[in-house]
Amino acid sequence: MIPELGHFALILATIVALIQGVLPLTGTYLPSRSLHITLQSLARPMAILQFVLVALSFAALATAFLTNDFSVTYVAQHSNSLLPKPYQFAAVWGGHEGSLLLWVLLLAVWSMAVALFSKSLPLDMVARVLSVLGLISVGFLLFILTTSNPFERLLPAALDGRDLNPLLQDPGLVIHPPMLYMGYVGMSVAFAFAVAALLSGRLDAAWARWSRPWTVIAWTFLTFGIGLGSWWAYYELGWGGWWFWDPVENASLMPWLVATALIHSLMVTEKRGSFKAWTVLLAIAAFSLSLLGTFLVRSGVLTSVHAFASDPKRGVFVLMFLAVVVGSSLTLFAWRAPRVTLGGRMELVSRESFLLANSVLLVVATGAVLLGTIYPLIIDALNMGKLSVGPPYFNAVFAPLLVPTVFLMVPGTIARWREAKVSEIAHTLRFSGLAAVVLAVGLPFVLGGWSFGAMLGIFLGAWVGLGTLQQVVTRLRKPGRIGLSFWGQNIAHFGMAVLVVGVTGVNSYEVERDVRMHVNDVVTIAPYSFQLKSLGEVAGPNYKAVRADVEVKRGDEAIKILQPEKRRYFSSAMPMTEAGIDSGFMRDLYVSLGEPLDDARTEWSMRVYYKPFVPWLWGGILLMVLGGLLAALDRRYRA
Amino acid sequence: MKKVFIPLVFFFCLVIFLAIGLNRDPREIPSPLIGKPAPAFNLVTLESDKTFSPEQMLGKVWMFNVWATWCVACREEHPVLVAFAEKNQIPIVGLSYKEIQPQDPAAKQSDAIKLQVARERSAVWLQRHGNPYTTSVMDLDGRVGIQYGVYGVPETYVIDQQGVIRFKHVGAVTPQLLAEKILPLMQGLGKS
Numbered sequence: 116m117i118p119e120l121g122h123f124a125l126i127l128a129t130i131v132a133l134i135q136g137v138l139p140l141t142g143t144y145l146p147s148r149s150l151h152i153t154l155q156s157l158a159r160p161m162a163i164l165q166f167v168l169v170a171l172s173f174a175a176l177a178t179a180f181l182t183n184d185f186s187v188t189y190v191a192q193h194s195n196s197l198l199p200k201p202y203q204f205a206a207v208w209g210g211h212e213g214s215l216l217l218w219v220l221l222l223a224v225w226s227m228a229v230a231l232f233s234k235s236l237p238l239d240m241v242a243r244v245l246s247v248l249g250l251i252s253v254g255f256l257l258f259i260l261t262t263s264n265p266f267e268r269l270l271p272a273a274l275d276g277r278d279l280n281p282l283l284q285d286p287g288l289v290i291h292p293p294m295l296y297m298g299y300v301g302m303s304v305a306f307a308f309a310v311a312a313l314l315s316g317r318l319d320a321a322w323a324r325w326s327r328p329w330t331v332i333a334w335t336f337l338t339f340g341i342g343l344g345s346w347w348a349y350y351e352l353g354w355g356g357w358w359f360w361d362p363v364e365n366a367s368l369m370p371w372l373v374a375t376a377l378i379h380s381l382m383v384t385e386k387r388g389s390f391k392a393w394t395v396l397l398a399i400a401a402f403s404l405s406l407l408g409t410f411l412v413r414s415g416v417l418t419s420v421h422a423f424a425s426d427p428k429r430g431v432f433v434l435m436f437l438a439v440v441v442g443s444s445l446t447l448f449a450w451r452a453p454r455v456t457l458g459g460r461m462e463l464v465s466r467e468s469f470l471l472a473n474s475v476l477l478v479v480a481t482g483a484v485l486l487g488t489i490y491p492l493i494i495d496a497l498n499m500g501k502l503s504v505g506p507p508y509f510n511a512v513f514a515p516l517l518v519p520t521v522f523l524m525v526p527g528t529i530a531r532w533r534e535a536k537v538s539e540i541a542h543t544l545r546f547s548g549l550a551a552v553v554l555a556v557g558l559p560f561v562l563g564g565w566s567f568g569a570m571l572g573i574f575l576g577a578w579v580g581l582g583t584l585q586q587v588v589t590r591l592r593k594p595g596r597i598g599l600s601f602w603g604q605n606i607a608h609f610g611m612a613v614l615v616v617g618v619t620g621v622n623s624y625e626v627e628r629d630v631r632m633h634v635n636d637v638v639t640i641a642p643y644s645f646q647l648k649s650l651g652e653v654a655g656p657n658y659k660a661v662r663a664d665v666e667v668k669r670g671d672e673a674i675k676i677l678q679p680e681k682r683r684y685f686s687s688a689m690p691m692t693e694a695g696i697d698s699g700f701m702r703d704l705y706v707s708l709g710e711p712l713d714d715a716r717t718e719w720s721m722r723v724y725y726k727p728f729v730p731w732l733w734g735g736i737l738l739m740v741l742g743g744l745l746a747a748l749d750r751r752y753r754a
Numbered sequence: 755m756k757k758v759f760i761p762l763v764f765f766f767c768l769v770i771f772l773a774i775g776l777n778r779d780p781r782e783i784p785s786p787l788i789g790k791p792a793p794a795f796n797l798v799t800l801e802s803d804k805t806f807s808p809e810q811m812l813g814k815v816w817m818f819n820v821w822a823t824w825c826v827a828c829r830e831e832h833p834v835l836v837a838f839a840e841k842n843q844i845p846i847v848g849l850s851y852k853e854i855q856p857q858d859p860a861a862k863q864s865d866a867i868k869l870q871v872a873r874e875r876s877a878v879w880l881q882r883h884g885n886p887y888t889t890s891v892m893d894l895d896g897r898v899g900i901q902y903g904v905y906g907v908p909e910t911y912v913i914d915q916q917g918v919i920r921f922k923h924v925g926a927v928t929p930q931l932l933a934e935k936i937l938p939l940m941q942g943l944g945k946s
Binding site: 392396399400403407410430431434437438441442445446448449452453489492493495496711714715 | 758759761762765766768769771772773774775776778856861862
């Protein structure tokens, strides 16, 4: 009964979304004043009603999971009576159908937030924005109802469920998808504002001001979501890496790069009235890339660790949806953009030009990632063979583009609007620059070996970090209240500096040992030694595991017992790895258990890593998230 | 102002490629062995200690199917193969691939006992699910699998009269694949 109610609520939500998508927008074109207002006023209540209905539907599916209702096909495929309760709840988005429902729920959350926090916006703008969001929602709801209904019944009901994929049974994976989706879906708000501005023909500073906080929040969620995914891959997959250039990782990185360009470009549009067409195009691109990511993951056109069971019907639907949404918005852009007025005058060297250079670099980097991601597809489509594009391509192309981008972060924040002098900027930054050079030349020797990559990375990290600190100190010396957005900007930039140092450190100085170990064997990575103390069996709620106790010593001082595990879930043939990690400020020690090498299972292959600076990766990302939050909360936007 | 159309044009090129990509299967990987002679081997069969080698099939078009009792996808594929074998007079040779897995209790036993256990288990399995194979060879250590580039069970090969591999499929065969690809291919080869 409850699943049917959920299904019904979803159908009602589709109708409400359709009303929300069509009537208020029609209202903006009507000449009659009273009808005009009535129709536009429908937007807010419809957005709230849509949220209520989608939330009911989601609650119905969650109930089916928590009550072990295996007469629902989706529950039977993704849950199990032995699965711990929190994972039963998280299993709601453990498969294709439910994760789409989560997607729609989050879209409804964003729409409702726009409806509630848009008191200062003119009614016709609210009507347009909510209509665009409503139409996007109609598309996704129809996608669920026609190709991916999570409420389908299974007759006869299964005795027990097939269980959630063991890889997903992890706290990191419980919150990774909702955070990432909040980011993806949040891009739809920036998109809706851009389309609304194009429709109204009023591409002005006010539009940029309205969409800035929404875009920054969406960017913050996206940053957090990607960071969580990376962190999870690091400790759960047992490969010791944190970024693999997998097509689906790329699908999340591309909107992030464009969104980063967008939040900076929006600032120029708001402050100086420049780059309007470019900013609108970025807003359209950010959401289009989110949709493209959805297509790549759900259609099965690329092989990936994230690939869901693919169904050609779904691929066709998403592709058509993508074509309609992006095609129509780009057509609208081509129609309206020529009428956009140019903004304030700017010189070749100015804050505007630095920000423009940065957003162009970010877009080119996005293009490079996009090319690498879909290159196998293009080559196959042209019948030129099968191939895959690996990390060497991405590293070779991506790093050279990011170097100038990161470098420009500092002059971009120091330079004056409109016209700046290179000599002045150089003078202001001379000490930070000098200190960064000294650190870049000196630090690699302390850390264990000089290389060009290490030097460059440390220079960039130090340059951005010191440049940011210098700005904060300069600002603190001046009188006046400091806005949250100032802190947000600088904390996020400092986070980027920390991240750059982290990436450089781990890439340049990590040490890896693949060893065979018996109990009591020792492997050393100076100054640390790792001794396999014992091997034992442990039983979890729905798995059995072999757990190794590995004692880590620094010299003679014992630091920690690491306990890597090899888990075998009852429901799956694939063994899962849980790495044992000791995190310090400067380094991680990482042990993962491989395979038994003999019949008696006394000798095991093990992977032992010394990974410097890994905690800096997560620290940098968290600082960026904090910066984004602060910037979005600035009270300038709450007027 | 033609440049405002650039994003649109770029996007539509992308959509065309994506649409073509939808009709391709990224998992369909061409095998380097296609067009090459099938690697030789000489292994005992499930039925007896008489050995089988691909040379014995020279002059015939035959199918070579990799399977194991522990393989879940094989259970799905098996009825399809049984029906195919009943309907068509085409020899199918099975390759029982690594029947004794490392975590199997029998894995610690001697080779002779391993072979015996594997034979018993496979025979029972074939009795229950039907036997489409003219014979099955026992590849206990998986060496033949390596020679043929097996990376997932089940896998299916079509080998012609000259002993050349003409076709390879990774994963379970479907009635559609058999009817539309494999059968026409084998009939074509049979005529030449």
